[in-house]
Amino acid sequence: MPTVLRLDGLRVRIYVDDHRPAHVHVIAADGEAVFVLNCPDGPPELRERHGVSLQMVNRIQKELAKHLSVLCPKWREIHGDY
Template sequence: MATLVRHGANRIVIYSEDHRPSHVHVVGPEHAAVFLLNCNGDPLSHGPVEIRENHGFKGKDLVPIVALIEANLEKLCAEWRRVHGDY
């Protein structure tokens, strides 16, 4: 697991021994969430980002995290592909 992006005390990570579909884990000191990336073969049409699981984040706290994931979506999908192969 490598931290790809940070947001305050939260880290956005992709686990190397994880399963499909493409997704990231947002790990904080007391909270965690999983977001589907919906990566595909065309970098211009990745997304939309969807929340799959939320363990303790308040809705308002997820808004800037989603924006950060969306802003880094191409990078995150490229890393998913590097670690896990084709989508």
């Protein structure tokens, strides 16, 4: 499960043996949130959250949107099509 991006203490991961659609797991100190990326143009959408506040989810969503140009190619590199 490579960490493909770090955002202010958050780890953004793409699991190697994962499934489509393209998504990332964001690991925070208090839990985890999963976002579907909607590659290549976004916007990222929350799929599930565990222990992460809605305020944090909104912040993460905005940050992920800024990094789609990195995250989508990384997903494709690991898994092929979106």
